Amino acid sequence: xxxxxxxxxxxxxxxxxxxxxxxxxxxxxxxxxxxxxxxxxxxxxxxxxxxxxxxxxxxxxxxxxxxxxxxxxxxxxxxxxxxxxxxxxxxxxxxxxxxxxxxxxxxxxxxxxxxxxxxxxxxxxxxxxxxxxxxxxxxxxxxxxxxxxxxxxxxxxxxxxxxxxxxxxxxxxxxxxxxxxxxxxxxxxxxxxxxxxxxxxxxxxxxxxx
Numbered sequence: 728x729x730x731x732x733x734x735x736x737x738x739x740x741x742x743x744x745x746x747x748x749x750x751x752x753x754x755x756x757x758x759x760x761x762x763x764x765x766x767x768x769x770x771x772x773x774x775x776x777x778x779x780x781x782x783x784x785x786x787x788x789x790x791x792x793x794x795x796x797x798x799x800x801x802x803x804x805x806x807x808x809x810x811x812x813x814x815x816x817x818x819x820x821x822x823x824x825x826x827x828x829x830x831x832x833x834x835x836x837x838x839x840x841x842x843x844x845x846x847x848x849x850x851x852x853x854x855x856x857x858x859x860x861x862x863x864x865x866x867x868x869x870x871x872x873x874x875x876x877x878x879x880x881x882x883x884x885x886x887x888x889x890x891x892x893x894x895x896x897x898x899x900x901x902x903x904x905x906x907x908x909x910x911x912x913x914x915x916x917x918x919x920x921x922x923x924x925x926x927x928x929x930x931x932x933x934x935x936x937x
Contacts, residue, residue: 731846732759734775765792782809793823804845827851849893850924875918886937
């Protein structure tokens, strides 16, 4: 099986090199590229499955760089890996399309688990960040729900996404096939006008859909 290819965008040399070392010497993972800025990554971006992206970077911030990365590598999952846990950075990262958000104090083993989770279609977040996301979007939730014409099955799947399940986990829980889940999620994205699971989760909470 091909290893999960991970690109790192991090300006602290020791931290970046440490992550690259862990990835290259852990079975099932490889470092596809390590960059000190978003601009450098955009110029040299290699084939990649998952991106670990810092927020505070020279030049363009990680939050600002998400859309550019998604435009050149739409199939890559972007996980924010940062020291910032404030509402503004969490909110902007999720709304810009980040697929996960974990803190730098997360142990290396759990960072690898988050990468695997993202590659499997999940939305990895540390428990603290997951609570922050829910609180942030509940705070701004409107009184009335907008009608997105989601079917009962689509709402069931959206609820499981909010709970953090990946595609296979949803398939197992709802006793449907993996491909059926993928098709439903594609339709959910279209109806909610979003492009990632994290955006779908954020919108579901914000709009009170689940």
